[in-house]
Amino acid sequence: MTLASAVGAALSVKHFSLSPLRLRPHKPHLFSPPTSTAALLTGRRSWNDGDGVVKSLRFRRSAAALAGSAVVHDAGATAVVMAGAYGLVLTFDVLTQRNLMEQSLSRKLVHILSGLLFMACWPIFSTSTEARYFASLVPLANCLRLVTHGLSLATDEGLIKSVTREGKPEELLRGPLYYVLVLIVCVLVFWRESPIGVISLAMMCGGDGIADIMGRRFGSIKIPYNEKKSWAGSISMFIFGFLISMGMLYYFSALGYFRLDWPRTMERVALISFVATFVESLSTTRTVDDNISVPLASMVMAFLCFGY
Numbered sequence: 001m002t003l004a005s006a007v008g009a010a011l012s013v014k015h016f017s018l019s020p021l022r023l024r025p026h027k028p029h030l031f032s033p034p035t036s037t038a039a040l041l042t043g044r045r046s047w048n049d050g051d052g053v054v055k056s057l058r059f060r061r062s063a064a065a066l067a068g069s070a071v072v073h074d075a076g077a078t079a080v081v082m083a084g085a086y087g088l089v090l091t092f093d094v095l096t097q098r099n100l101m102e103q104s105l106s107r108k109l110v111h112i113l114s115g116l117l118f119m120a121c122w123p124i125f126s127t128s129t130e131a132r133y134f135a136s137l138v139p140l141a142n143c144l145r146l147v148t149h150g151l152s153l154a155t156d157e158g159l160i161k162s163v164t165r166e167g168k169p170e171e172l173l174r175g176p177l178y179y180v181l182v183l184i185v186c187v188l189v190f191w192r193e194s195p196i197g198v199i200s201l202a203m204m205c206g207g208d209g210i211a212d213i214m215g216r217r218f219g220s221i222k223i224p225y226n227e228k229k230s231w232a233g234s235i236s237m238f239i240f241g242f243l244i245s246m247g248m249l250y251y252f253s254a255l256g257y258f259r260l261d262w263p264r265t266m267e268r269v270a271l272i273s274f275v276a277t278f279v280e281s282l283s284t285t286r287t288v289d290d291n292i293s294v295p296l297a298s299m300v301m302a303f304l305c306f307g308y
């Protein structure tokens, strides 16, 4: 039994379970839109059952209890993911402090894993329309953490060591801060309902992260128009950006969040990965960081390819 099912079973009521994987009436043929807290509070939801007759369904339990269950569910999921975020950074802090890992590799693995694991946790939140706001609290809390330590209002050597290139607190206010801001945008704007956010995060976290790791190790042949970037890095970004995007799209599709035409999706994701890779290969300035340009280019291309 998955965590989501366990949480859902614990909160389930006669007609519905709040597990995000199964919030459906026991009449599977009915289309069941996301349940808003307002609908829960009024105890009434109406939808079209397919033959034009609008049906309304009254929950057996008080609507307030259902709304409360959704809030408890999402608060619990937020706490679990928040703890995971703290644990991830702490783990790489210990590895770098004990000189078991280079700081540059630690930073990139945190870059790759944070966003992808965060995205993978989205299904443990409920299917209430407010779930995305709970999920956004995790990157928001980390945003505040980065700003606090980036401005040296407090000191967290472990955080600085595991996510900065040179160990300077002010570095937290650039790449890492832009990174968590992109996570917030993807959660609030796209969430689990659109492939755009999924692909954009896969490119920023997986593609850009792998480009750095592979480029530093095998990047002897540089790109003609940017001596700081290499063919090995860019080709790695294209391949892994594509594969990780497809993997995450399959993950959300398998959980029922969206249905895709896979042959066309492969073509579209390949195009998006190519454009994101080209953008990443361009020189960045202090203002336009890869953590802005890569996800932004991916969002624009994914919107043009998939629509919203």
Ligand SMILES: Nc1ccn([C@@H]2O[C@H](COP(=O)(O)OP(=O)(O)OP(=O)(O)O)[C@@H](O)[C@H]2O)c(=O)n1
Pocket: 107, 108, 165, 175, 208, 211, 212, 213, 214, 215, 216, 219, 228, 229, 230, 231, 232, 233, 234, 237, 280, 281, 290
């Ligand atoms: N297409 C790429 C991307 C990166 N790199 C290698 O990875 C290093 C860091 O890449 P960069 O994108 O500049 O890193 P950032 O995203 O800025 O992240 P960080 O600040 O962690 O270095 C580059 O200097 C280069 O050696 C590469 O060879 N080819």
Ligand SMILES: C/C(=C\CO)CCC[C@H](C)CCC[C@H](C)CCCC(C)C
Pocket: 081, 082, 084, 085, 088, 089, 107, 108, 110, 111, 113, 114, 115, 117, 118, 121, 138, 139, 142, 162, 163, 164, 175, 176, 179, 180, 183, 291
């Ligand atoms: C080093 C980074 C970017 C530079 O290119 C990434 C910084 C990551 C933040 C410090 C932590 C972000 C945590 C995520 C919002 C949540 C992760 C949860 C998951 C379960 C581990």
